[in-house]
Amino acid sequence: MNWRTTLLPLALITTVITGCSAPNEIVPFREGVLRAPSYTLAADYCSAKDLTPRWIGKAPAESGVLFQCY
Template identity: 70%
Template sequence: MNWRTLLPFALLALLVTGCSSTPNEVVPMRNGALRAPTYTQAGDYCSAKGAEPRWLGKAPAESGVLFQCN
């Protein structure tokens, strides 16, 4: 196989893996809270929804912050 044969498959792989990530990295938790890597990202997420963030503390294993939009 030459590179021209593999090119469409490589582009498809990039497209599929690129679409699987969330741009804002905000993840819903089981208890209804949201988790974001930083306070800034959490604030931006709530601002986009026309709300203010309510801070709930650090996420498990200190993997970010927990919050809700009010």
């Protein structure tokens, strides 16, 4: 077994683990307020429910945006 055949499975496993460990896109922040990584994802989330996003502001540490669907 050479180094190439050893590294390829390791790279595939690392990719799978990293992809599976991604956090949820839309998460509850506090009562009635949600957090999304971007305005686009927030708007898509509300649109899927036939609602309109209402922007609350940036999430703490600039980790996304806060919004409500109404």
